[in-house]
Amino acid sequence: MDPKQEKWDTTWLLFAQMMAERHSKCASKSVACVIVKDEKPISIGINGTPSQHVNCNEIFLKQHGVFYKSINENVLESDTTIHNGEVFYRCNNQQEHHEWSKQHEIHAEINALGKLAADSTSARHATAYVTHSPCHACSLALIASKIDRVVYTTGYEYGDGLNLMRQSGIEVVHLPLTEQYFLEKILDKGL
Numbered sequence: 001m002d003p004k005q006e007k008w009d010t011t012w013l014l015f016a017q018m019m020a021e022r023h024s025k026c027a028s029k030s031v032a033c034v035i036v037k038d039e040k041p042i043s044i045g046i047n048g049t050p051s052q053h054v055n056c057n058e059i060f061l062k063q064h065g066v067f068y069k070s071i072n073e074n075v076l077e078s079d080t081t082i083h084n085g086e087v088f089y090r091c092n093n094q095q096e097h098h099e100w101s102k103q104h105e106i107h108a109e110i111n112a113l114g115k116l117a118a119d120s121t122s123a124r125h126a127t128a129y130v131t132h133s134p135c136h137a138c139s140l141a142l143i144a145s146k147i148d149r150v151v152y153t154t155g156y157e158y159g160d161g162l163n164l165m166r167q168s169g170i171e172v173v174h175l176p177l178t179e180q181y182f183l184e185k186i187l188d189k190g191l
């Protein structure tokens with residue numbers, strides 16, 4: 001890849017990563033999508049519930065790979081953990097967040113494309129920078145938006161949309177961020 005292109009790709013991915021880490025309110029995953037067109041960011045989407053709806057992290061908490069909930073639905077005493085002064089109870093069903101999320105949370109890519117649609121702005125020929133590889137449904141939405149490129153840093157367990165996008169002529173780039181970024185820092189310093 002052209003080094004100049006790779007430097008910009010890394011920059012926008014780092015931006016997406018920072019948006020995700022600092023602003024996502026999902027207890028499970030922090031995902032962001034930044035859509036860049038003509039070298040400008042035109043939309044930013046973060047995974048989460050619609051505004052004015054209750055946030056995922058007000059209900060769920062994930063600690064060391066285990067999901068807890070702010071409401072105890074168990075008759076029997078269950079494992080608890082304290083987070084920011086609040087008691088959370090271990091979820092009996094560890095799939096509960098996934099099921100709730102499907103009903104309530106909008107994926108970052110859909111949020112980013114939705115904001116563009118609200119402003120009647122086109123994503124045609126733009127690049128989507130996403131922290132996680134897009135899922136099937138988001139891949140279809142990105143195809144429909146006529147986006148040219150998708151750059152992602154982390155492989156997502158439900159990320160089976162990559163081949164769909166490639167079939168539609170979208171350039172899909174996997175850029176593992178940490179290695180790339182730290183490699184650049186080392187090279188910049190001439191170490």
Ligand SMILES: [Zn+2]
Pocket residue numbers: 025026027028029056057097101105
């Ligand atoms: Zn969530």
Ligand SMILES: [Zn+2]
Pocket residue numbers: 107108109134135136137138139
């Ligand atoms: Zn998705």
